[in-house]
Amino acid sequence: MKEIKIQSLYADKDHPQDVSSPKMLDIFLGTPVHHLLIYTGIAIPEWDSQSSADPEQVQVHLERPIGSDGNPFNVTQLVHYTATVGLASIENKDSDFVFATEDVGVSLTAGGELVLVSNISVTGEPSWLHRFSYQVNAIIDVDEPLISGIIFWSATLASPTDENATATLNRTDDLFTVRAVVIPPAPDNPFGGGGPPQVVAVGEVTGTLLEQPADFQARFPGGFSVPYVIRNVPLDVPVHVQVEIQPGAFTPHFSPTDLDLRQVSGPDPITLTLGHMKEPNVNFELFSKQLH
């Protein structure tokens, strides 16, 4: 049986001879906290045949997503992918020829790199499959330190439609400000308190107003929630998650200071490390001080 040759190509700006027009779009999906990576390019295997069907396996090493600090992330999970390849540049000097991209797949290496794998084949005397195009859409996780959760409340507290609710929900977006803060020690404080909170990462609400997830429906039937995420949380530092109501988001029927938020699940403080990069389910409840 003929041994299939394997050729490795690298889709980055340092290897223009391997891949033309390499691009990666890194799209943060928010909820759930995955990334959608869209890779496109024109691989240049320059594979030729002298007569018979000559197969080759091409492995295109795809670029890693880049973090806000400029360093590449490792891909920790390949959740789903779609991939396609097609002929881009072929040449033949005889009337009989075959050019084939036989299959395509994407794999995740132990080193946290995505690789497109395609078996190609050429027949002709001579024929060249100079280039093939590819697109990979991959939903992935990266080793990015983050905290995520939901902020929820009961329908009796605030509703976009129920006029009998305690507070009026004035909009369905921009409801909360989310931050990760550290509270530095205050050694001169005899009661052991800390200094003023310092913001170390700013979060964002990553979805619009939804009815409660199923596991909250039993406790808060008909309630609402929004998901949030705080990315690029510093490692090895105990942080607290601070959630505040955006001005004007809710209009209480009584004192404007009567609405408050409390953390109802997850640790506090939270310390992320290289071995524990993600803290999900750090959930907050919006409540009325008057009703509790």
Add this chain to the structure above:
Amino acid sequence: MAREKNFPFHLDNIEGHNDLISYNSWCIPIRGPAPANVLATISGIAALDLDTDDDLGTESKKEGDVYIMTLFGLKPTDTFVDGSAVVTLARVCSDDSTKGTFFDGDDVPVLFALDDVEVGLNEVKLVHIRVHIVVGGDIALDKIAFQANVLIHREQFASTDGCDY
């Protein structure tokens, strides 16, 4: 009908042209990379209908740019953040009518190449795909399949722009 054999080609579906087949597009709201908040995907098959009668054995290759002008436009207040595209050969033919001379009377050397691709905007903010093409021999490069992915920053969403779900 075969087009003029002059680069650059402009393929579109406006002003009575029907160059783009199986054309489709959609867009969805996204959460970054900042400042992008919309991802648009545009796909179809562009009918180039490039037909040459050259002999690659004695005549040089032809090359130049083809612009696939999509119907997807940015709003005046939108900003183009980034884009990528994939293009593939969708329909190609070789033709021995010139009885090429490279080897003997029956040999017809041919070359079809999509060497480079990029996404951009034209002057009215319609998304276009520029493809650098090289062809040689007595060939027809009839169709090119394409898909473009465009990241956009949209200042304001409207209920009718298809990006609010």
